[in-house]
Amino acid sequence: MLVAVAAMFTLAACGGSGTNTTAAASVPGVSNDTITIGAVLDTTGPLKVICAPILAGDQLYFDKINAAGGINGRKVKLVQVSDDGDSTKTKGAVRQLFEQDNAFALFQVCGSGNANVAESYTNPKGIPFVDPIGGGSKFVDAQGKALPWVWMTQPNYGDEGHVIGYYLTSKQHAKTVGLLYEDDVLGLQQKSTLSESLQKNGAKLTASIGYNAAQPDFTAAVQALKATHPDVIVLNGLPGPTAKFVAAASSQGYRPPMGYLANYPMADNSWAKVLGSAGDGTYVSGYTSTTSPIGQEYLKATSGDAVFSAYKFYGYINSKIFSDALSKAGKNPTRDSLRDALDHDFNNYDTGFGPSLTWTPDKHGGVSDFMFFQIKQSQLTPASDFIKAAQVWP
DSSP states (O other), X not given: OHHHHHHHHHHHHHHHHHHHHHHHHHSTTBOSSEEEEEEEOOSSSTTHHHHHHHHHHHHHHHHHHHHTTOBTTBEEEEEEEOOTTOGGGHHHHHHIIIIISOOSEEEEEESHHHHHHHHHHHHHHTOOEEEEESTXXXXXXXXXXXXXXXXXXXXXXXXXXXXXXHIIIIISOOOEEEEEEETTHHXXXXXXHHHHHHHHTTOEEEEEEEEOTTOOOOHHHHHHHHTTOOSEEEEOSOHHHHHHXXXXXXXXXXXXXXXXXXXXXXXXXXXXXXHGGGGXXXXXXXXXXXXXXHHHHHHHHTTTSSSOOHHHHHHHHHHHHHHHHHHHTOXXXXXXXXXXXXXXXXXXXXXXXXXXXOOBTTBOOOOOEEEEEEEETTEEEEOSOOEEHHHHOO
């Protein structure tokens, strides 16, 4: 008996490190000194213009966190895989992260359709998936119930469509609006909500022309929209195709009387630079501001960059959100404890870039505040304050 008691005291004395080792060993991606998280960011294909700078922003923030000792004593290891921007390759990339690289959680998949493929793998397995990159990403089921393991940070394109319609009619007094939209999950939702908002505010959608993301020629699309005589044309989609449309219109000597307004994937100076002089005066929807402390912190950290990148800033600020969630998940995080933190510790959470964020077990949507920028000499300059979607719709 004395031997048994002595053994118990010995185990108790060593229990702190031993218990931690056992707990860490039983949780995928968590060791005594590291948390491994996975990301699917296209750094080799058509989405590279967006995803590569996002990855750079991620790494910048995680490097900062790790240099300060990590999160609850563990360094964050970000494992990134590229799916070439091809949603048919996304599932294989996600499987690699969790079946080979043993990741703890999924942080970011670039592209709405790609994110939806990733969700079909992670959600049934109870793997946390934070920050699907794309306003058409799925975060509710067919009945509108929150998917239990997916949390959005950015706005959905439906809310943005309502705010764009309000802004065009109430602030710019447009009466007729044309729409160029990507004919998939990215554009279809916004097509519907933009039309609703315009109608509510006494304007109308004169024409909506869909296009394929790989479409090389926009001559016919320009002619079709021009024929309906819109005051302004809304550009929905991604930087490459929308820039091709503006270039095609410019080559034909056409520009709508009130110009263009682009949705938030174009809210970066790289797009403005591609447009050149044809883009001057164009308005762009966005939802981040650098006037806050974290914005100023980012600007200081990137003072050597040739130009401000909204995409890189996106990576930085969303890595902060995810790091805060990992911290709230406890000293020995599990997937369940991370889920609990995400569902209960983000009530009116200050994102640091303007809008607040609220998640609950029944609400996993992202922020829903938007501001507008105008391109002046190939630079995005603020043109409005934040507008809350809930204030303009219904």
